[in-house]
Amino acid sequence: MRIDERILNRVTLARQLLLRRHRMSALDAVERLVGLQAQAVNAPYLGLWTRLSDFRHADLTALLEGRSVVRSSVLRGTQHLVRADDFWWLRPLIEPSLRRGRQAAFGKQTAGLDLDGLAAHARTLLAGRRLTRPELGAALAQRWPEYDRMALGWSAQTLVPVVHPPPNGTWRRGGSTPFVLASEWLDPAPAVPGPDELVRRYLAAFGPATVADVQQWSGVRGLAEVVEEMPLVSLGGGRFDLPDMTYESDVDVPVRFLPEFDNLIVAYADRRRLMPDEYRKRVCVGSMVFATVLVDGTVRGTWKLVLGKDKATMTITLFERLPRAAQTEVEDEALRLLDFAAEDTLKDLVWT
Numbered sequence: 275m276r277i278d279e280r281i282l283n284r285v286t287l288a289r290q291l292l293l294r295r296h297r298m299s300a301l302d303a304v305e306r307l308v309g310l311q312a313q314a315v316n317a318p319y320l321g322l323w324t325r326l327s328d329f330r331h332a333d334l335t336a337l338l339e340g341r342s343v344v345r346s347s348v349l350r351g352t353q354h355l356v357r358a359d360d361f362w363w364l365r366p367l368i369e370p371s372l373r374r375g376r377q378a379a380f381g382k383q384t385a386g387l388d389l390d391g392l393a394a395h396a397r398t399l400l401a402g403r404r405l406t407r408p409e410l411g412a413a414l415a416q417r418w419p420e421y422d423r424m425a426l427g428w429s430a431q432t433l434v435p436v437v438h439p440p441p442n443g444t445w446r447r448g449g450s451t452p453f454v455l456a457s458e459w460l461d462p463a464p465a466v467p468g469p470d471e472l473v474r475r476y477l478a479a480f481g482p483a484t485v486a487d488v489q490q491w492s493g494v495r496g497l498a499e500v501v502e503e504m505p506l507v508s509l510g511g512g513r514f515d516l517p518d519m520t521y522e523s524d525v526d527v528p529v530r531f532l533p534e535f536d537n538l539i540v541a542y543a544d545r546r547r548l549m550p551d552e553y554r555k556r557v558c559v560g561s562m563v564f565a566t567v568l569v570d571g572t573v574r575g576t577w578k579l580v581l582g583k584d585k586a587t588m589t590i591t592l593f594e595r596l597p598r599a600a601q602t603e604v605e606d607e608a609l610r611l612l613d614f615a616a617e618d619t620l621k622d623l624v625w626t
Contacts, residue, residue: 276509276510276511277482277509277513277521278523279546279547280523281521281522281523282482282547283547283548283571283572284521284522284523284525284527284571285481285482285519285521285522286480286481286538286547286548287527287571288525289478289479289480289481290307290325290479290480290538291303291306291307291325291326292324292325292527292530292538292568292571293525293527293528294528295324295325295326295327296325296326296327297326297327297328298326299333300322300326300329300333300334300337301337301342301343301357303322303325303326304322304337304343304355304356304357305357305360306478306479307321307479307537308349308356308360308475308476308479308537309348309349309354309355309356309360309364309537310322310354310355310356310537311349311352311353311354311533311535311536311537311540312345312353312354312355312443313352313353313534313535314533314534314535315443315444315445315446315447315448316445316446316533316579316581316615317533317534317535317536318334318355318533319331319334319445320531320533320565320579320611320614320615321532321533321536322334323611323614324530324531324532324533324611331445334355334444334445335440335444335445338355338440338443338444339440339444341358341459341460342357342358343355343356343357343358344356344357344358344361344437344438344456344459344460345437345438345442345443346361346365346435346436346437346438346456347368347372347431347432348361348364348365348368349364349368349491349492349493349537350368350371350491350492350493350540351368351371351372351375351432351493352535353438355443358460358461359464361437361456361460362460362463362464362466363466363467363471364472365435365456366466367469367472367492367494368492368493368494369432370494370495371492371493371494371495372432372433373432373433375432376428376429376432376433379428380422380425380428380429383421383422383425384421384422384425384426384429387418387421387429389429389433392414392418392426392429392430392433393430393433393434395414395417396410396414396430396433396434397434397455399413399414400434400436400453400454400455401455401458402458403454404439404452404453404454405452405453406450406451406452406453407424407427407428407431407450407451407453408423408424408427408450410426410427410430410431410453411423411424411425411426411427411428411430414426414427414430431453434455435455435456435457436453436454436455436456437453437454437456437459437460438451438452438453438454439452439454439459446581468500469494469497469500470500470503470504472488472492472494472497473488473497473500473501473504474504474516476488476491476492476541477506477514477515477516478516480537480538480541480542481514481515481516481519482509482513482514482515482519483513483514483515483541483542484511484512484513484514484543484544485497485498485501485512486512486543486544487541487542487543487544488501489543490540490541490542490543491537491540491541491542501514505517507519527568527570527571528603528607529567529568529569529600529603529604529606529607530567530568530607531565531566531567531568531577531607531608531611532565532566532568533565534562534563534564534565535563536563536565536566539557539558539563539566539573540558540563548568548571548572548573549566549572549573553573553574553593556576556593557573557576564576564578565577565578565579567590567592567604569596569600569603569604570600573593574592574593574594574596575590575591575592575593575594576590576591576593577589577590577591577608579611579612579615581615581616581619582619583619584619584620585616585619585620585621585622586612586615586616586619586620586621586622587621587622587623587624588608588611588612588621588622588623588624589624589625589626590604590608590623590624590625590626591625591626592604592625605623608623609621609623
């Protein structure tokens, strides 16, 4: 079986909860999407707002405060919000990726360092406490003064399962990120699924896809053998999917605003189901992934929201001229987003 690019786009958007806003709890949505990219503090809130009906800021904040959702370095070794139960099986799978990232960034600065000893001492320092990365790095430097504090703090974060407790990471609450031991913040770990669960969950949220796509999204290598052993359906071009899925292309797609770093934009090695390569270069610049405007299911521009004390400003940059009806739909959705993000302040919408 083969599917064309239009069907691929529509199927992807359906699995991402973007064809319509869903009456689904925020917790169920976090589980469905596997994780919400959380490098930018407000991004998970905006990502849920664009997918769910009647979503409120307090819905996600309550999940973080109640410890059913946690913020930590998981997929690709970057900050995500995931269900607490999912953290326990995701963290071991991505640990090799975390260690590779640590070695690439701080290998030279930590040459000769006993990493097992560092991890053990970091656990001792964090026991019953919350420390920011600079605080943890400074404490570790008392034992290893010959090493850079930043390298020590970052290394400990990759070696020891930690989570970042609220209020940090809740709506408009940034600043230095605190660490606590995951083993103290969360209930004991349940049984840990294998990498086949990672592939299954990815396909349910992002499929159909190739092995390269799954590895791009997760940061986990060596998944080709895992995929070969799973009862999946081949769709040609190296793409595969879960069995018994439906595919259709005759679906109208509303305008959607995705926040910066949204997982949908970075979930594929080949992102042409969402945008042409020339647009990708304008969306993914260095380590930055800009917030995007989807029109008819594909990226047509970027947007930026600045929340001041007395005024909220959204700037929209379109990559192409849109028909009048589509332009109006973009404006209407932008104003709805502004109302969600800054209900009680002045609002300004700027086009560039």
